[in-house]
Amino acid sequence: xxxxxxxxxxxxxxxxxxxxxxxxxxxxxxxxxxxxxxxxxxxxxxxxxxxxxxxxxxxxxxxxxxxxxxxxxxxxxxxxxxxxxxxxxxxxxxxxxxxxxxxxxxxxxxxxxxxxxxxxxxxxxxxxxxxxxxxxxxxxxxxxxxxxxxxxxxxxxxxxxxxxxxxxxxxxxxxxxxxxxxxxxxxxxxxxxxxxxxxxxxxxxxxxxxxxxxxxxxxxxxxxxxxxxxxxxxxxxxxxxxxxxxxxxxxxxxxxxxxxxxxxxxxxxxxxxxxxxxxxxxxxxxxxxxxxxxxxxxxxxxx
Ligand SMILES: [Zn+2]
Ligand SMILES: [Zn+2]
Numbered sequence: 001x002x003x004x005x006x007x008x009x010x011x012x013x014x015x016x017x018x019x020x021x022x023x024x025x026x027x028x029x030x031x032x033x034x035x036x037x038x039x040x041x042x043x044x045x046x047x048x049x050x051x052x053x054x055x056x057x058x059x060x061x062x063x064x065x066x067x068x069x070x071x072x073x074x075x076x077x078x079x080x081x082x083x084x085x086x087x088x089x090x091x092x093x094x095x096x097x098x099x100x101x102x103x104x105x106x107x108x109x110x111x112x113x114x115x116x117x118x119x120x121x122x123x124x125x126x127x128x129x130x131x132x133x134x135x136x137x138x139x140x141x142x143x144x145x146x147x148x149x150x151x152x153x154x155x156x157x158x159x160x161x162x163x164x165x166x167x168x169x170x171x172x173x174x175x176x177x178x179x180x181x182x183x184x185x186x187x188x189x190x191x192x193x194x195x196x197x198x199x200x201x202x203x204x205x206x207x208x209x210x211x212x213x214x215x216x217x218x219x220x221x222x223x224x225x226x227x228x229x230x231x232x233x234x235x236x237x238x239x240x241x242x243x244x245x246x247x248x249x250x251x252x253x254x255x256x257x258x259x260x261x262x263x264x265x266x267x268x269x270x271x272x273x274x275x276x277x278x279x280x281x282x283x284x285x286x287x288x289x290x291x292x293x294x295x296x297x298x299x300x301x302x303x
Contacts, residue, residue, distance in 0.1 A: 012211055015248035023215060030204065030212045034064050037200040042153055047073045049151030049195070050103075051142055054078065054090025056213040056220040058157030059097050061201055063218055065155055066101045077145055077154075079138050080109045082117025089221040097218060108145050110137060114296050122227065124302040130227045133295055140283055140292030146195045154195045161206040163199070164251040165236050167258035172236075176261070191284035193277060205244075205251060 001010040003022035010020035014029075021029055042048060050065055052058040062076055076098050080087050091107065098105040111117050114137060122130050146154045170176060201209060213220065243250045277283065278290035285291070 012208070014208070016244075016252060026208075027212065027215060030208060031064065031068075033204055034200045035068055037203060038065075038068065038198060041198045042069060042072055044071050045073075046152040047075065047150045048153050048155060049146040049149060050074060050076050050155045050157075051146075052076045052078050052094050052105075052157065054087070054092075054094040054220060055157070055222045056218060057159050057162075057201060057206070057209050059093065059218050059220055060209055060213045060216070061155060061157040062097060062103065063101065063216060064200065066103060074103050075149055075151065076103050076105045077142060077149070077151075078105060078107045079141050080107055081134055081138065082110050082119055083225065083227075084117075084119055086223060086225060089223075093220045106145065106149065108141055110141075113141055114299075116296075116299060118227075121299055124299065126299075126302055129232075131233070133299070134227075136291050136295055140281065140290065143193075143195055144281065144283055147193060151195055153198050155198045155200065157201060158199050159201045159206045159209050160204055160251050160255060161237065161240070163202045163258070164240055164254040165233055167254050168240065169233060169236055171258075176265070193282070193284045203252070203255065 001013065001020045002008070003010045003025055004019035005025045006022060008022035008024070011023050012026050013020045048065065048069065050058065050062045052062055062074075065074055076094065078091065078094055080091065094105060097103075109117075118130065118134050121133050126133070142154065240251060240254075276285050276288065278285045278293055279288050280293040281290060283290050283292070289297075
């Protein structure tokens, strides 16, 4: 198979775009989309926080932010939820890349911040899926720490697969309001304490991130989270991959539908206000106490 742009051997076929690309043209194609997705998103000299997990998506994001955003201070923020045998290897990968790129790495731990690890929460007789605790506590901590570090934007490594999965899950569960409230990149949270998110990989499929990371020597010992079997999300992921294989472009069109819906919801919805700050932790919230603090309280009473 030959590259659609030149005569070299293609290393990847990109079916939804109807092309095959050689190494050089693939890198360019990948980086062009990244640059387009960050265009106009940062002000000069502002501090940018990149949320990293140690996985290939976030490390690739960090690598490209350093490559393309010159006039900014960049810091990496990693949340360690205390998943034994999982997070440690990823932290090593994160450290390796951060020192290669000369980016300061800040690590914050559930154990120190909330007094409990995700493994300890998992053992309790809890009401919710483990991923809900992890997600809520992680988001709370990320926003808080990014703000305390002085970050004006928080860059996330979510790829197209992540975004399409969440969009579809919200739709299937009838939780369309989540699109509006989640306040991720195109969402509607406006609060002086909420750090706006930027997701430069959101239009790029996971498979391409894997290839790009490999070509750039970005190493990640990623293994699947051991709690993933609990998640409804794994089902959605498999289903989406099947659909994409049969109908290339499905993930992109789901994302487009989602983004268009959010635009419409923005016009008709009264902005879901987060008028308050949590009485316990000071983070933005709708009521008196934020979801994270509510959970921490709940966990204390679990057996
Ligand atoms: Zn080429
Ligand atoms: Zn709180």
